[in-house]
Amino acid sequence: EIVLTQSPGTLSLSPGERATLSCRASQSVSGGYLAWYQQKPGQAPRLLIFGASSRATGISDRFSGSGSGTDFTLTISRLEPEDFAVYYCQQYGSSPELTFGGGTKVEIK
């Protein structure tokens, strides 16, 4: 079973700053099959990125994903007020289980 570890647990930044979130897998994620979701309080998660780097429909180009193997990154180029939320990674390439990381909270500094 693949374990996804996200870091940091909390990221305190100001609007306009750049956010870099990490997702590390315990074993290689085949095909780069990794997705990122954003969740705001009281809401369902929303898909941002799939295939490690492809933005979902309607997602701002402020969001970008990169990485392969065991190390993946979600970057938010310039934080807008609506970007403060919790972000989860999910792998879907190396095991049939629905596996999520523990999440990174991006909070206003």
Add this chain to the structure above:
Amino acid sequence: QVQLQESGPGLVKPSQTLSLTCTVSGGSINSGFYYWSWIRQRPGKGLEGMGYIYSTGSTHYNPPLTSRVSISIDTSKNQFSLRLSSVTAADTAVYYCARGSRGVLFYWGQGTLVTVSS
């Protein structure tokens, strides 16, 4: 636009079975190569995948829950369902249904809170 809506009791007694239904609108549950998933989120915690089902009826459950979870599909009603047996307070969570395609969860329901308490 595909929409999913969870429904079911918001309160379940310990040791009983939790049952939820997800109704899909805006598309057939029987079309395409999709899988229909259940994910839960305990209060203040992260997302936990529970399992999923294909329109063929084939299922996969996440290991920690395999012995207690069952997912079924009713294509005539465009619904799929979750049953979780022998619940305890640790099963108190918001339960989400979602549609997956090639592993990615593109569409989610709004979630429903289920509290396990006597």
